[in-house]
Each structure stands twice: as structure tokens, then as C-alpha cells.
Amino acid sequence: MLNRSLRFDRLNAGLPRTSRAGILSCTRGFRSYRLTRWPALASAQKSAFDGAAWEPDARAANQVFAAYRVPKLRYGLRDGLLCEMDTGQGVMLGLFSDATDEVEQQAFCRVDEQWREFEKAIPNKIGAVAMRFRRNPIAILRLLAVVPEAAVLAQENPAVFFELACHFDAPSSRPELRDDMLRLLRGPQRDILALRGLAATESARRLFRKLPPEDVCTRRLRTLGRALSYQPLARWLRHFAPLDRHAADLLEDETLWPYMSGQLLADLHRIAEVGEDEELSDLAGCWVSWLMPESLGRLRWFHRQVRRGGAKARVFRSVAEIKGLPGLPLWLHGLDAPDVLLPFPSPPVAGTPDVVPITSAEALVEEAARMRNCCGDEAFIRMVGRRSAFFYRVLVPERCTAMVEHLRFEGKDYGWRITELRAYDNAIPRRATLQAVTDALGVPAAPSWHPDGAWWMEHRGLACVPGLQELPATRSNRLD
DSSP: OOOSOOOOOOOTTTOOEEEETTTTEEEEETTEEOOOOTTTTOOEESSTTTTTEEOOOTTTHHHHHHHHOOOOOOEEEEEEEEEEEETTOBHHHHHHHOOHHHHHHHHHHTHHHHHHEEEETTTTTHHHHTTTOOOOHHHHHHHHHGGGGGGHHHHOOOHHHHHHHHOOOSOOOOGHHHHHHHHHSOOHHHHHHHHSSSOOOOHHHHHHHHSSSSOHHHHHHHHHHHHHSSSHHHHTTOOSSOOOOOHHHOOOHGGGGGOOHHHHHHHHHHHHHTTTTTTOSSHHHHHHHHHHHHHHHHHHHHHHHHHSSSSSOOOOSHHHHHHOOOTOGGSSSSGGGGHHSSSOOOOSSSSOEEEOOOOOHHHHHHHHHHHHHTTTTTHHHHHTTTEEEEEEEOSSSSOEEEEEEEEEEEEEEEEEEEEEOOGGOOOOOOOHHHHHHHHTTOBBBOTOOOOOOOOOOOOTTBBOOSSSSSOOOOOOGOOO
């Protein structure tokens, strides 16, 4: 029912969830949060310290919602590890916890079921309204629980409706406030915008109305309101289409407004749309994803030149114009920069037929696109060029991308370490895969997602050490 299509964190033991008597609870760090069922939707939080009591907290609902916003996946036990049944990927709980309590593991696997049970109490028509928004869904439900008539405003102007929901989303949002809500609903929409400290002109109200519900958030409305106050921008912004999150986010930096045109914003907007295309899984996807932030970086560099008197202010009409700026420093040339496209050095470890070294920038970008990870980022390409890191394509026992780094801390050289191993879409691989890659490369593994003190650690600070190949006892591969 509710929109859970945003990015989510995979289930992990660092975020316990429980559901009792229709109340959803979760824990993040030293704080716990809970949310009661419709129509009250009361939320509270408490600290982990002894004697702490639950305190009303409207924002705690967002923590609970995020904790239960998980994909519909099937889980089961394989060789004592909790895994996704469809992919075989080990879930964090199996790696990071020695918990074997069957009840706890079953509850952990039923997160999606618990949320769907929670949703059943919400009327379908009201849930359908909340489903259109990506931000503050519980605030929207709370408003509609008291004033279902507000659904008409959600259809007419989603942005104003959203701000009304945010205004009343506080511990004092009680049913007795229905009269106040109705008064605002029946009055000018500009009054709601003014109440929220937003631009309250008719021009702003009309512009906000164009923003799709899924892209509405207060920060973007503030950006668009400020942009309307800058006349050179306002002349074409009122007619810009499509007005969505990309357009609003591209206008967030006010220092770049004097160099913006409708044509440039449209050009940048097309790049942002292509870079977000989930179906784009080839080499082009990663190249495109860099173009928008790189273009903004070049504009910021140009702004600094204008301030220093080294360039005259001008309006740009395309990304190509920005890329062709005279005097652009090497680090803003992106993947066209000579030091990025230099051949990779030889790999520090030869690899095997199952763990294959990636020997060029183009091949690394392609690996990032195929595996949906960030290994093709320009920063990583430069690290390989400096011989401080290297990447491998893992084919067996499961498809992964491995990263090894030459680690040095406080004057000590710890040699090469496996610091990343990720399956498709950054999934955590099985423990057997981590050990197999460690054995194949002959270097210890200390991946970034590995917690110190895990029950399965063999050596302090290391997730795995090579089991099939002995490491020479040199200072470069000792941690002590």
C-alpha cells in the first residue's frame, strides 16, 4: 500500500524490529522507537539506559517506517546462516550475530508480513493518498485520520497538502484540532504556505502545484520559492517543464543562478534522468551518472573565477559550453583527464581464473554498471592509478566485485587487504565466498562491513585469513 520504492537498508542485526499487539518497534543504536496502529498512529522514543521511559515523539514514526520499509524477499536458514532464498545472499544477522533463537529469527524474517498486517487497518482510499508521497507518510496518514476531507487538497495541490500535514505533525496533533485544520483547508492555500515559512505568493503556489507528489519536500519548495525571487530565473522557471526533484535540486546552489538558463537546466535535467534509469545497466550508465555533478562543479569553479576577476559572468546554455571553459583545471576534466585514462599498473596479486584482475578504467566502469556498485567512480580509478587499490572480478563461488587496498596507519605498513567484497547491488556475500576470495588472492580480508569483535573472527581485526595459501611472516602482513 504505502510507497516503499525508495532505497532501503538490507535487513541487519543492527536494527532489531518487534511487533506486539499491533505496535511496531525498532532500535537504532542507543534509542528505541515505536508506532501504534491506525487511527492513533502515536509514536514515541526512549534511550537504552536503565529506567528510561517512553517519550512522545512525532518524528519517531519516521524511524519505524524506515525500519519496516524492506523488500518483499523470502528468507531461510542455509548451513546455519540466514539467507535470501532467491539469491542465496547471506543476511547481516547470520554474519554478525551468534543468535540461534528460532523465535527471534522467525520474527526477523517476518518484517514485511508485520508491516502488511499494520497496513490492513488503514482504509484503502487513505492509504492510496499517502502512497503517492515519499516523505513523511505517517504525517500524511495522521492528517487524514482527523480530516479525511484533506484528500481533495492532495489532489489539487500536493505540495500545499504536504505542508499542511507537516504543520500538524506534532505531539499536539490531536482530533480536537480538527476545527483548526478545516479552517486552513477552507482558506487560501497561500495561508498554509505562509504558516510554513514558504513563499506565499500566487506565483509560488502555482509553481509548487507542478511538483509531483513523490518529489515534494519542504527543502525543494524553499529552493523553488527562493528561485522565484530572482527575476532572471523567474522569467523562465514559471514555464519550465518537467518541474520535478531534478530541476529543484539543480537550483539549490544560489551562487550558480546568474549562470543558469532554461536551456542549461533542461540539458542537466536530461542527464539526471538518464543517470537514474534503473534499466541502464551497461557502460553508459556509469559515465552518465558523473556528468551532472561534474557540470555543477565546473560552474562553481567558474563562479570563483568571476569573483576573483579572472572571468566575466555569463549565462550558459548547454553542458558542452561548461565543459569547454578555458583554463579548466585537470581535476575537473573528469574521465577525459589524461591521468585518469592512463593504463592501470600491474595487479599486486595475480589472481586466478575465478578471481580475475580488472586491468583498465573502461573495464572497471563496466564492472560497476554490471554489478550496480560504485567501483567505477573516478576516485577509485585514481586510487588504482596511484597503486593504492585494485579491483577484481569474482566469478566463483558467486558473482562479486572485490577491492584490495594497501593499508598504512600511523607509520605502519599493513600490506594489501581485501577491504570490499560486494555481490550484485552491493549485497553482502556469503561467508564462504569471502573465504574463497581470501584464499584465491592470498591476502587477509577486513571488509568495510566487518564489525570488530564479531563472533566468527579468526584474528583480531580480520574477517578472514588465507586458509589454502600461507602468508610469509613479514611486517607488511602482521597487525600486531
